[in-house]
Amino acid sequence: MTRPPPLTVDEYVGGVTAGDRTIVARAMTLMESASAAHAPIAAAVLERLLPLTGRAYRVGVTGVPGVGKSTFIERLGMDLIAAGKRVAVLAIDPSSSISGGSILGDKTRMNALAQDERAFIRPSPSGRTLGGVARRTRETMLVAEAAGFDVVLIETVGVGQSETVVSEMVDFFLVLALAGAGDELQAIKRGLLELADVVAVTKADGDNLARAKRSRDDYASALRYTRPRGPDWTPQAVLVSAVSGLGVTDLWQQVGSHRDTLAASGALEARRREQRRAWMWSHIEERLVASFRESPAIQSRLAEAEGAVIDGRLPAGHVADALLTAFGITHGS
Numbered sequence: 001m002t003r004p005p006p007l008t009v010d011e012y013v014g015g016v017t018a019g020d021r022t023i024v025a026r027a028m029t030l031m032e033s034a035s036a037a038h039a040p041i042a043a044a045v046l047e048r049l050l051p052l053t054g055r056a057y058r059v060g061v062t063g064v065p066g067v068g069k070s071t072f073i074e075r076l077g078m079d080l081i082a083a084g085k086r087v088a089v090l091a092i093d094p095s096s097s098i099s100g101g102s103i104l105g106d107k108t109r110m111n112a113l114a115q116d117e118r119a120f121i122r123p124s125p126s127g128r129t130l131g132g133v134a135r136r137t138r139e140t141m142l143v144a145e146a147a148g149f150d151v152v153l154i155e156t157v158g159v160g161q162s163e164t165v166v167s168e169m170v171d172f173f174l175v176l177a178l179a180g181a182g183d184e185l186q187a188i189k190r191g192l193l194e195l196a197d198v199v200a201v202t203k204a205d206g207d208n209l210a211r212a213k214r215s216r217d218d219y220a221s222a223l224r225y226t227r228p229r230g231p232d233w234t235p236q237a238v239l240v241s242a243v244s245g246l247g248v249t250d251l252w253q254q255v256g257s258h259r260d261t262l263a264a265s266g267a268l269e270a271r272r273r274e275q276r277r278a279w280m281w282s283h284i285e286e287r288l289v290a291s292f293r294e295s296p297a298i299q300s301r302l303a304e305a306e307g308a309v310i311d312g313r314l315p316a317g318h319v320a321d322a323l324l325t326a327f328g329i330t331h332g333s
Contacts, residue, residue, distance in 0.1 A: 049146035050314035063176030070109040088144035179212035204239035
């Protein structure tokens with residue numbers, strides 16, 4: 001298959017701001033590229049788009065596999081479209097640690113939403129990035145905002161990694177939970193509850209409704225003993241059903257109330273300022289690791305060093321310090 005010709009910065013910017021879906025997708029691919037040749041173009045495009053961002057609702061959605069994230073997001077997305085919103089979904093799929101492959105099946109799981117021109121679904125592999133997000137989720141989110149989407153929903157892998165990464169790029173953090181309480185409540189990390197702006201117990205319909213209500217009450221009780229993200233908002237536990245629509249509209253009203261409350265107090269802008277700081281440091285950390293791995297001084301020693309650690313001949317910390325010294329970093333430097 002013949003690849004399309006490369007685009008100029010002006011073509012990327014013009015296409016994204018015009019809402020051209022093909023160019024929006026290509027701009028997101030550009031942002032996600034690990035190629036050094038693409039980095040300056042991506043940076044130039046993003047710099048031009050940045051003034052057009054910041055107006056969308058940024059919502060992170062997490063939960064254990066099987067909780068129904070994609071089903072819930074499709075129901076919420078269709079309701080938002082019916083209310084006149086344009087919705088972008090950044091769906092992060094788990095990647096194999098062996099092959100790097102990804103299922104990338106969210107367009108299949110959200111078939112109705114994927115077919116609507118007012119929605120845009122972007123599946124991306126999580127790779128080795130912590131927090132159930134992709135390497136360039138922040139950048140693809142900004143492209144979606146510049147393209148005029150009113151709501152950006154980030155669906156995380158939800159595998160219990162450092163969900164703090166997700167909270168550092170969204171305004172509202174939604175934790176979906178399964179009915180049944182007890183074991184599920186014990187399994188969910190306290191730190192995750194402290195990040196949640198709302199915990200929504202899913203599949204609250206049919207014979208499962210009574211169990212869902214008991215779980216909602218258990219989560220509500222647990223939230224009273226956790227420290228909220230800030231003084232302006234008290235997290236709540238609610239019921240939702242993607243099948244019947246129970247609680248979906250009410251949940252979105254809470255998202256709006258949360259946004260209005262934080263905007264009025266200045267907490268929303270403060271949160272976004274801190275998110276921009278975290279974004280900068282994530283780039284610094286990524287480039288430092290990449291430079292370390294690419295250094296000839298490290299490459300010539302790495303296989304032997306790893307072998308010494310794997311075989312148990314030397315402690316990992318000792319080997320790491322030796323490699324860092326070879327790279328030019330010493331204790332206290």
